[in-house]
Amino acid sequence: MNGTIAKAACIGGGVIGAGWVARLILSGVDVDVYDPSPEAERVVAEVLANARRSMPRLLDISLPLPGRLRFASSVADAVAGAELVQESVPERLDLKRSVLTAIDAAAPADAIIGSSTSGLLPSDLQQGMTHPERLVVAHPYNPVYLLPLVELVGGQVTTPETLTRAQAIYTALGMKPVTIRREIEAFVGDRLLEALWREALWLVHDDIASVTEIDDVIRYSFGLRWAQMGLFQTYRIAGGEAGMRHFLSQFGPALKWPWTKLMDVPEMDEALITRIADQSDEQAAGLSIRELERIRDDNLVAIMRALAAQQGGRGWGAGELLRQQEAALRKESTAEPLQLVSGTVPAEWIDYNGHMTEHRYLEVFGNTTDALLEQIGVDADYIASGRSYYTVETHIMHLGEARQGAHYGTMTQILHADDKRLHVFHQIRNRETGAILASAEQMLLHVDAKAKKASPAAPDLLARVTALAQSHADMPRPSAMGRHVGQRSG
Ligand SMILES: NC(=O)C1=CN([C@@H]2O[C@H](COP(=O)(O)OP(=O)(O)OC[C@H]3O[C@@H](n4cnc5c(N)ncnc54)[C@H](O)[C@@H]3O)[C@@H](O)[C@H]2O)C=CC1
Numbered sequence: 001m002n003g004t005i006a007k008a009a010c011i012g013g014g015v016i017g018a019g020w021v022a023r024l025i026l027s028g029v030d031v032d033v034y035d036p037s038p039e040a041e042r043v044v045a046e047v048l049a050n051a052r053r054s055m056p057r058l059l060d061i062s063l064p065l066p067g068r069l070r071f072a073s074s075v076a077d078a079v080a081g082a083e084l085v086q087e088s089v090p091e092r093l094d095l096k097r098s099v100l101t102a103i104d105a106a107a108p109a110d111a112i113i114g115s116s117t118s119g120l121l122p123s124d125l126q127q128g129m130t131h132p133e134r135l136v137v138a139h140p141y142n143p144v145y146l147l148p149l150v151e152l153v154g155g156q157v158t159t160p161e162t163l164t165r166a167q168a169i170y171t172a173l174g175m176k177p178v179t180i181r182r183e184i185e186a187f188v189g190d191r192l193l194e195a196l197w198r199e200a201l202w203l204v205h206d207d208i209a210s211v212t213e214i215d216d217v218i219r220y221s222f223g224l225r226w227a228q229m230g231l232f233q234t235y236r237i238a239g240g241e242a243g244m245r246h247f248l249s250q251f252g253p254a255l256k257w258p259w260t261k262l263m264d265v266p267e268m269d270e271a272l273i274t275r276i277a278d279q280s281d282e283q284a285a286g287l288s289i290r291e292l293e294r295i296r297d298d299n300l301v302a303i304m305r306a307l308a309a310q311q312g313g314r315g316w317g318a319g320e321l322l323r324q325q326e327a328a329l330r331k332e333s334t335a336e337p338l339q340l341v342s343g344t345v346p347a348e349w350i351d352y353n354g355h356m357t358e359h360r361y362l363e364v365f366g367n368t369t370d371a372l373l374e375q376i377g378v379d380a381d382y383i384a385s386g387r388s389y390y391t392v393e394t395h396i397m398h399l400g401e402a403r404q405g406a407h408y409g410t411m412t413q414i415l416h417a418d419d420k421r422l423h424v425f426h427q428i429r430n431r432e433t434g435a436i437l438a439s440a441e442q443m444l445l446h447v448d449a450k451a452k453k454a455s456p457a458a459p460d461l462l463a464r465v466t467a468l469a470q471s472h473a474d475m476p477r478p479s480a481m482g483r484h485v486g487q488r489s490g
């Protein structure tokens, strides 16, 4: 089922609601927001600015053109025409019931209603709704515009069709929906986080460790492990060659030892609050929330892009999801020439002249060629069969400057393809101004990597690349085609 939607409504535009707005807008969905707070527009604008800065850097392909953002005057005004309504008001059952009832009364009959609740039961939220069958808990993780998980939890009267439709909608937003089999308070993620949080509070309460020391224990060890393998797979490995069964037999008894105070939680009195807050202030070292958010976002993008580069470029974990999202976006891209790679010029690409340095252009063109090869079927399996393409010639022309933060996109035209040669013309353009920043004419040769010599491409691959070349045959030939270095223009 195709879950692409055109319009959504976000009721509540705080930390999480604004994150939903950002993910939806940058996924090309029009969003109406309703939030009575006078601060809502500012908060949404600041979170959206963070998302515009980071979300495009996750992928090597352009995100869809952004949707339209509008602030509505009421719930009814916001939900008109919405296919998805995402509720993100404060975690109070009475307030959520009241808001969900108002949404239910005004939303289109086929709209899905998702609640961002961190732990309230969907069956409790459904009380009082006229159409409770369309309510599903859709619990995200902060920042919503970068972390892909959304826990889907149905209530007693949520229909299977609602869950299926919700899966498709959130998947189309580039997310990883995980449907929890039975409702339980705090679902899965927050129950696990709550266990860790309670223990951490005791450690601070009993002055065993400070907030910084606890955070360092997490981020220099299992925090890194959990970013790519979770808990069980990590412990399977920890069991050595005998695997999980050995791990359980060896470490199972520890579960009976008094290692934990989990069944208890320290009194959150003023003394403990002050101690935690003071230590947290010291840990923040003067950085504002927005500065910490940008550091967090840069780190998350780097981790997820690193995961996307694993397994021969097929990706692992959250990185594999990024590759799947890129493939889905490429299928939607009917534009000619091919738009294969996009991104935002990061600070580390800027040289002493204050603009994007030259080798980064070759990096972008190289990524573009890789994306083209992936699209025509030169994937890990094809390469494992001992065949590939080598780039044998590149002529790059620098036509404009790219400054830090510039949003760029590539365009690729196939100039010629035969059984051994693939002649392409890439361009990098500024996606906001349309200015062409650079071009690269490349000749690729299909090779038998074992014999180290040119060889004919596999018939099905040749058919695909020939068809692509034919679809580009009517495009105007680039004026720079065939130029040599130093040739006068005109
Ligand atoms: N902060 C977090 O890390 C996460 C929070 N959540 C859940 O998301 C929901 C919202 O939490 P936050 O965004 O953190 O809270 P928040 O306090 O940052 O935002 C709540 C927003 O709701 C607005 N609001 C209050 N009454 C409203 C009404 N009647 N109609 C429309 N808007 C109204 C407020 O003005 C505020 O902007 C909660 O259910 C929370 O458990 C879920 C995942 C993570």
Ligand SMILES: C[N+](C)(C)CC(=O)CC(=O)[O-]
Residues within 6 Å of the ligand: 117, 118, 140, 141, 142, 190, 193
């Ligand atoms: C603290 N919290 C319960 C609101 C956290 C969540 O619900 C999920 C998250 O983003 O950690």
